Amino acid sequence: MNKAPETSMTTSTRVWCDGAAAIRTTGGFQPSALGHPRVWLEIDERGYADCGYCDRRFVLHGGPADTDSAAA
Secondary structure, eight states: OOOOOSSEESSSSSEEEOGGGGGOOOOOOOOOSSSSOOOOEEETTTSEEOTTTTOOEEEEETTTTTTTHHHO
């Protein structure tokens, strides 16, 4: 498994990404001019899903790709 530029842990197997989560202001959650179209991703048996636009990796907490909980 390659090292992704940014990794987000999740408890859901269905996640969305718009590339702007880290640059939003708190509270308003308005769409940002920076980012990409919102895409929905499904985490499969590998335990992770990669966004095709920004390469953010979503890792299922407790899944096969969750190396943090495997070490604990």
